[in-house]
Amino acid sequence: MFKNTKIKKFSLLFVLTGAIAGTAIAADYKSIIVHRQGIYDVMAGHMKVLKSILFMGNENISSVNYHAKAILEAAKHHGNAFPKGSDKGKTHALPAIWEKPEEFKQAGQKLGKALQEFISVSEMADKEDLKEMQAAFKKVGEACKGCHKKFREEL
Numbered sequence: 001m002f003k004n005t006k007i008k009k010f011s012l013l014f015v016l017t018g019a020i021a022g023t024a025i026a027a028d029y030k031s032i033i034v035h036r037q038g039i040y041d042v043m044a045g046h047m048k049v050l051k052s053i054l055f056m057g058n059e060n061i062s063s064v065n066y067h068a069k070a071i072l073e074a075a076k077h078h079g080n081a082f083p084k085g086s087d088k089g090k091t092h093a094l095p096a097i098w099e100k101p102e103e104f105k106q107a108g109q110k111l112g113k114a115l116q117e118f119i120s121v122s123e124m125a126d127k128e129d130l131k132e133m134q135a136a137f138k139k140v141g142e143a144c145k146g147c148h149k150k151f152r153e154e155l
């Protein structure tokens with residue numbers, strides 16, 4: 001089904017979820033929070049670029065695949081992003097992350113799957129693939145929002 005066999009499904013299981021177990025010392029929390037927020041901002045930047053191409057007529061269609069892959073790459077670099085105790089400080093992370101770690105993990109996996117599909121449909125894409133890419137992009141957006149709804153405070 002997927003054109004892109006280079007992406008190992010295995011690694012996707014760890015997208016965004018590497019991390020709930022494990023603890024860190026208090027001084028680390030600030031750097032952990034800033035780091036994870038920075039990763040999310042990077043992902044949001046790519047989503048913004050993709051929106052301009054897929055929905056606003058920007059012509060850089062051949063870049064869609066790059067941005068899709070870059071979101072996955074950023075997500076993979078989350079590291080130990082939600083250790084216990086990192087609910088304190090300047091963060092919008094909700095306690096549900098630590099109360100329902102399985103659900104949180106699944107929300108991350110949902111994004112991983114949606115990204116895999118998006119990367120696959122945007123490989124070697126041209127204008128004829130626009131509709132398919134739009135649909136795949138929407139699923140990625142839904143995976144972001146799905147997690148935010150349950151696990152992030154309203155910004």
Ligand code: HEC
Binds near residue numbers: 033038041044092141
């Ligand atoms: C598995 C859950 C989950 C998924 C999936 C997820 N996010 Fe988030 N996101 C969070 C949480 C939790 C925070 C709050 C982090 C904090 O404030 O410490 C957050 C914060 C953010 C922020 C605010 C960062 C800041 O500077 O405060 C942005 C922007 C964002 N996410 C974008 C995205 C985008 C775009 C996607 C999809 C490509 C995405 N997120 C997918 C859980 C998720």
